[in-house]
Amino acid sequence: MPSDHEWLVYERWAEEKGSDLIHFDVLGTDIVVLRSLKAASELLDKRSSIYSDRPFTPALSVLLGFDWVLASFPYGEKFRAMRKAFHTSFQPSVVKDYYPLHRRAAHQLLKNILSAPDETPQHLRYMAGGVILDIAYGIKTKPRDDPYVEAAERALSAVTTVVSPSARLFDMFPMLLYMPSWVPGAGYKKTAKFLQNYSRDILENPFQFTKEALANGTASPSIATTMLSQLGKNSSQEDELLAKQLTANVYIAGADTTVCAIQNFLLAMMLYPDTQRRAQTELDSVIGCDRLPDLSNIDALPYVNALVLEVLRRVAFRVAWGVVAPLGFPHRLMVNDSYEGYFLPRGSLFIGNIWAMLHDKSVYGVDAQDFNPQRFLDHDLPEPDVVWGFGRRVCPGRHMARDSVWLAIASILATFNINKALDEKGEEIEVVDDHISGIVAYPVPFKSEITPRSADSVMLIQSTEIYD
Numbered sequence: 001m002p003s004d005h006e007w008l009v010y011e012r013w014a015e016e017k018g019s020d021l022i023h024f025d026v027l028g029t030d031i032v033v034l035r036s037l038k039a040a041s042e043l044l045d046k047r048s049s050i051y052s053d054r055p056f057t058p059a060l061s062v063l064l065g066f067d068w069v070l071a072s073f074p075y076g077e078k079f080r081a082m083r084k085a086f087h088t089s090f091q092p093s094v095v096k097d098y099y100p101l102h103r104r105a106a107h108q109l110l111k112n113i114l115s116a117p118d119e120t121p122q123h124l125r126y127m128a129g130g131v132i133l134d135i136a137y138g139i140k141t142k143p144r145d146d147p148y149v150e151a152a153e154r155a156l157s158a159v160t161t162v163v164s165p166s167a168r169l170f171d172m173f174p175m176l177l178y179m180p181s182w183v184p185g186a187g188y189k190k191t192a193k194f195l196q197n198y199s200r201d202i203l204e205n206p207f208q209f210t211k212e213a214l215a216n217g218t219a220s221p222s223i224a225t226t227m228l229s230q231l232g233k234n235s236s237q238e239d240e241l242l243a244k245q246l247t248a249n250v251y252i253a254g255a256d257t258t259v260c261a262i263q264n265f266l267l268a269m270m271l272y273p274d275t276q277r278r279a280q281t282e283l284d285s286v287i288g289c290d291r292l293p294d295l296s297n298i299d300a301l302p303y304v305n306a307l308v309l310e311v312l313r314r315v316a317f318r319v320a321w322g323v324v325a326p327l328g329f330p331h332r333l334m335v336n337d338s339y340e341g342y343f344l345p346r347g348s349l350f351i352g353n354i355w356a357m358l359h360d361k362s363v364y365g366v367d368a369q370d371f372n373p374q375r376f377l378d379h380d381l382p383e384p385d386v387v388w389g390f391g392r393r394v395c396p397g398r399h400m401a402r403d404s405v406w407l408a409i410a411s412i413l414a415t416f417n418i419n420k421a422l423d424e425k426g427e428e429i430e431v432v433d434d435h436i437s438g439i440v441a442y443p444v445p446f447k448s449e450i451t452p453r454s455a456d457s458v459m460l461i462q463s464t465e466i467y468d
Contacts, residue, residue, distance in 0.1 A: 007355035011035065014356070021342070027172055030348035031330075037357045040390055043339060044331055044352060048391025052079075053332035055349055058174050059167040063192035064158055065199035068245040069252055071329050071393070085246050086396035089223045095399045098135050099295050102403055105131035106411045107292070107464045108143055113416065114461050117450040121263065124408075125153060128258040129251070131404060136247040137206045138213065138220030148206055152251050155202040158195040159252070164188070203248045210247075223247055254401055261405045262412075265311045266450075267443050268371045269418040270431055275373060276418060279304050280453070283414045289456050292464065293410040295403055304413065306373035308406050313358045313384040314371055331393065358384050412450075415457040421447035 013022050014035040022033050034040045044051050053075040061067040070086070073079040088094070105127045112123040122144075129149040130141040141149055161167055166188040170176050173185070181189040206224075213219035214228055227243035269276040282303045287293050298305055330349040337344040359368045365375060375381060388398040395401070412418070420428040431446040452458045 007353055010351075010353050011356040011359075014353075021339075023342070030345055031351065032344065032348055033351045033353055035353050035356050036360070037363075037386060039339070040352045040357065040386065043337075043350065044390035044393075047337070048393075050334045050337065051331045051350060051390075052392040053334050055171075055330055055332050056174065057162070058170045058177055059162045059188065059192070060159065062177060063167075063170060063189060063196075064162065065196040066159060066252075068199075068203060068248060070245075070249045070396075071253070075334065075392070081242060082246060082249070083392070083396060085227075085242060086249075089226075089246070090397045090400055092399050095403060098131075098400060098403070101131050101134045102295065102407050104466055105134070105404070106407045107461075108466055109408060110292075110411055110415055110461045110464065111466075112143055113412070113450055114452065114458065120266070120448070120450060121259075124259045124262050125149070125255070127408065128255045128404065129153070132251050132254050133206060134220075134222070135400070136222060136250040137210045137224045138222035139206060139209060140220070148209075151198070151201045151205060152255065155198040156252070156256060158198040161188075161191065161195065166191075202251060203244060207244045207247060223250065250397065253395065253397055254404075257401055258404050258408070261311055262408050264314070264443055265307075265409050265412075266418055266448055267431060267433065267446060268311065268314070270420050270446075270448060271433055272371045273419070275307065275371065276413065279307050279373075279413050283410065287414060289454075290460070292460065293407070293414055295407055297410070298406065301410065302377060303373060304410050305406070306376040308402075308409055309376050309383055310371055310373040311405070311409070312387050312402075313364070329389075329393070331390070352386065352390060354386050357386055415453060415461055416450050417453050419449045419451070421449045 010022065010033045014020070014033070020034065020036040020039040022035070024031050034043065054072055056074075057072055060069065061072055066072070070079070070082050073082065108130065109123055109127040112126070113120055116123070126141065126143060126146065126149055129152055130146075133139040133141055133148055133152070139148055162171075166185075169185050170188065176183075176186045179186040181187055210219060210222060210224040211228060214225060219225045224243060224247045227246070228240075231239055231243070282301055283293060286300050287297060293301070293304075330351050333344055333346055333348045333350065336346050358364070361368050364381065365379075367375075388395040388401075420431060423429050429447050431448075432444045452461070
């Protein structure tokens with residue numbers, strides 16, 4: 001299997017074969033990569049009842065202790081119970097209640113960028129973490145050095161280690177679980193034993209905060225508050241465990257997706273400055289310069305909305321257990337099946353090459369590689385919903401995630417200019433339009449110059465109330 005830019009390698013193989021899917025064997029396991037939306041829709045959506053299982057991932061579930069992550073659950077009763085709980089908290093009619101929390105987080109982000117623009121990547125993490133911790137637990141985080149955000153970030157960092165060669169050995173050879181760490185190939189067990197603490201921290205500590213606040217009568221509205229309040233005297237330990245795991249999954253599933261999308265937005269604005277100016281012109285015309293955009297303005301800002309869709313399309317990320325990846329998380333086939341002459345044996349793993357689907361020239365035009373929001377206004381293109389996954393494994397928090405991304409992007413465009421940074425000679429530092437392979441497909445690190453659009457922008461940001 002390719003170790004770098006896998007989505008591009010799989011696309012090249014599919015083109016050479018002239019097929020919508022490619023098949024290969026890895027240590028006795030059949031791997032099928034789906035190239036087209038047609039194939040993915042037919043198998044992962046329409047036949048989701050038999051394509052919704054997950055492969056066993058010992059490095060993540062056993063060694064690191066993240067056995068509570070929803071996207072890694074095997075398809076069954078526990079998965080269905082968690083999905084039902086997620087739907088209750090994140091269906092479209094409910095996520096509107098979170099608008100004030102998104103607004104608070106976006107306003108704090110603007111203040112942070114204004115005071116320290118060079119630390120924007122860190123500000124994005126605090127924005128994403130802050131809004132999620134508020135929604136999930138009612139925790140009002142600090143704009144920096146917040147213990148709950150820091151603990152959650154450590155947990156996400158622990159998860160990223162599962163793509164290392166030493167961790168992947170355990171997924172390929174689960175027998176290594178029973179070997180001592182000094183056995184060649186089993187050394188990752190030492191690392192994982194230490195990192196398990198991070199899994200426990202994010203699962204236990206924020207939930208305990210809400211339990212204590214509820215007992216003291218100081219709890220803010222949140223998912224954890226609601227679920228704990230609904231637990232009666234006859235509730236079982238499993239009921240509380242469901243509430244605890246659900247809220248922890250909210251952070252794991254949402255933080256990196258938001259940060260990655262906005263970082264790719266910043267990169268695109270430097271590479272396509274005309275797009276930035278056009279979006280700012282629309283914001284000035286519709287919103288004016290005396291207030292900030294709000295989620296209620298989405299329909300009135302078609303170009304900004306198209307820009308957000310283009311960010312999602314071009315990044316081609318998939319929301320899963322904290323994964324922002326152009327390939328997503330494999331689906332495991334539960335029974336034998338067939339598709340267009342292919343025999344598909346039970347236990348096969350299916351990977352949707354989301355990047356290829358959202359860069360299909362027959363759908364998005366010959367300029368599919370370019371960043372061009374106008375394509376969504378000129379043509380009847382479907383929204384890039386495959387970024388959220390397929391079938392019964394589609395991201396249950398996708399509506400909230402998109403709201404967070406949209407408001408952050410619109411707020412930054414309304415108040416700041418994003419340009420390439422200058423070197424000591426005053427010349428622009430070129431940026432690379434590429435992504436890092438791994439569990440999180442972030443853009444290659446870049447420098448930027450983010451400055452207020454005007455003195456009025458500065459005054460608007462400074463006068464914005466955070467706890468409104």
